[in-house]
Amino acid sequence: MTVNYYIAVTAAVAAAVPFAAAGWALRRPLPEKTARGIVFAAAAVFALAYWGAGVVKYRADLFGLWDFGIYDSMLHIAAQGGGLLRDFRGGAFDHFSPAALVLLPFYQLWDSPHWLIAFQPVVMAAAAIPLYFAGLRLLRNPVYAMLAPLLYLFNPYFARLALFDFHIECLFPLWFALGFLAWTQHRMRRFLFWMLTLPLIKEDFVIPLGAAGLWMLSLRGRRRAGVLCLAGALLWTLFILKIHFPLLVKADYWHYGRYELFAPTLSGTLANFGAMLARLVQPHVPAVLLSVLLPFAFLPLLSWRGLILLVLPTLGIQLVSAFDQQQLLFSHYASALVGVLPAATILGLRQLRILLWKQKLTRYIGAVAGAALGIMLASHILFADLPQNRYYIHLAGYDTARGGSLLAIPFSAERREELRGKLQNAAELKKVTGRIPDGATVVAQNETGLKLLRRCQVFNVPGPEKADFYLFDRENHHGYESPEELNSLLMRLLRDPDYRFERYGKGILLFRKLTPSVRTKR
Incomplete structure (x- = not known):
């Protein structure tokens, strides 16, 4: 209310x-x-x-x-x-x-x-x-x-x-x-x-x-x-x-x-x-x-x-x-x-x-x-x-x-449940980021790339062209990037044959750049 x-x-x-x-x-x-x-x-x-x-x-x-x-x-x-x-x-x-x-x-x-x-x-x-x-x-x-x-x-x-x-x-x-x-x-x-x-x-x-x-x-x-x-x-x-x-x-x-x-x-x-x-x-x-x-x-x-x-x-x-x-x-x-x-x-x-x-x-x-x-x-x-x-x-x-x-x-079950959901989503995101190799270039939303800073070269959206990975989390997006900018990037990646789309949890989206051999097989 x-x-x-x-x-x-x-x-x-x-x-x-x-x-x-x-x-x-x-x-x-x-x-x-x-x-x-x-x-x-x-x-x-x-x-x-x-x-x-x-x-x-x-x-x-x-x-x-x-x-x-x-x-x-x-x-x-x-x-x-x-x-x-x-x-x-x-x-x-x-x-x-x-x-x-x-x-x-x-x-x-x-x-x-x-x-x-x-x-x-x-x-x-x-x-x-x-x-x-x-x-x-x-x-x-x-x-x-x-x-x-x-x-x-x-x-x-x-x-x-x-x-x-x-x-x-x-x-x-x-x-x-x-x-x-x-x-x-x-x-x-x-x-x-x-x-x-x-x-x-x-x-x-x-x-x-x-x-x-x-x-x-x-x-x-x-x-x-x-x-x-x-x-x-x-x-x-x-x-x-x-x-x-x-x-x-x-x-x-x-x-x-x-x-x-x-x-x-x-x-x-x-x-x-x-x-x-x-x-x-x-x-x-x-x-x-x-x-x-x-x-x-x-x-x-x-x-x-x-x-x-x-x-x-x-x-x-x-x-x-x-x-x-x-x-x-x-x-x-x-x-x-x-x-x-x-x-x-x-x-x-x-x-x-x-x-x-x-x-x-x-x-x-x-x-x-x-x-x-x-x-x-x-x-x-x-x-x-x-x-x-x-x-x-x-x-x-x-x-x-x-x-x-x-x-x-302490007095609001709804707020505790909301926080619990965010912690669970973060645990799922941690599993996904664990699959990203050290030294990779990663383009991420404001809240999703923080844990990769010491292992990878991280860029905020929209980032450079042809990064190794693009990482998004629809469950934990708070409006830092404009919706138009975000949707435009997502649509471009979905149409790009050089990337494989992977989905995890409720809204974690990962785009992985394909190697030439994998791209040929597709």
Whole structure:
């Protein structure tokens, strides 16, 4: 059953009422040691839960060549001495991400994709620790200090980034949280180190670096740091676009095409800029804004600096993109927001605490915390991804059959059966790939070729002409390749006398290139 997204949001907000009442009734102050223990325990539970879910997804072939296979092959090639930042596609990695090499020593110790499965949830969950200590310094209240890291961990976008393939962007929340903690400790050199090195994770993070610069400019006594952050964002952008890709890598940076910034004429440039701004009034924009603010109980709205200077640049750059997956914060495109929003939430909580103190309403702290926790739990239960969900977005309508998060699995026989079916299909696919000899050239769908990367030369659909094998799995196809492209390739292979068609299981299709002698016999 599909429910209107705004109705689902209303249900999540309504969950605040009983929790606020419970928080009001308790009123008992929470010891700092208890609050710290809750945050540490929650971080450990989330790290282990998503690590386990990642292992299940890998066994069920729910990771793809793009992007899990790209990172795995890149680190495998580097560990084998084949060069740095090169992946299975044969060329240089198409992003600026030197930080990905932090995993290289692990691959040299044990060359396995399981490092990626563990690394992503663990480093993401670890960000809750500096967030707690940053909140404690600014808020002087263990209850409020505990809120931001919990809201961060339960954020549905946290689940999406933790579960969707692998992206080195998973480092961003921890990196940013360490910088934010340094700012609360008045250690500006350390703050600048963490901020100015953000683009080493990925070139996109020149945006939150610039946003941090705007934030610093608004703070008395911190304007020099603001100028340095803005200058750093500009210099990193020039280096990446004008030196790294064209001169060092000698490759086009095609992701730049997602923004129509320049045209041959001034009028064309102005028209492109107008088209970018026009995307801010599209129907999905309010839903995206709600999806970002709801898991944090709208607390960032209380701090204009946190909202306008930190949050809006990192959100706006996605909304004005010509790429619909960025506009909808699909898969990993919310990574900067996942890291920035907890800091903005702490700033909002500080403004709320000051307001309650001035109005002598500090007795309402428990009610506010309870309301935030209620919204947090409801939004997580409703909107966090299930392990078997791929390429799914709920902003157009909330599908009750695909909602429920990890918490739903023990209580839903249907979801357990669905996952069991995917595991059985993956076991059948493993038998088929075992029949493919080492060194063969294989063209495969996004989800089917991952297990062959270390044995064969693998290409994503459509791949080169006359590959040794073409491998498809209709039971585990999630729409990465266009149906037209896929069907066209299938029909061509069915008509090609050079290939023998083999079918396995429910929907595993293998096309095997024939040797000349076999072709003659046919």
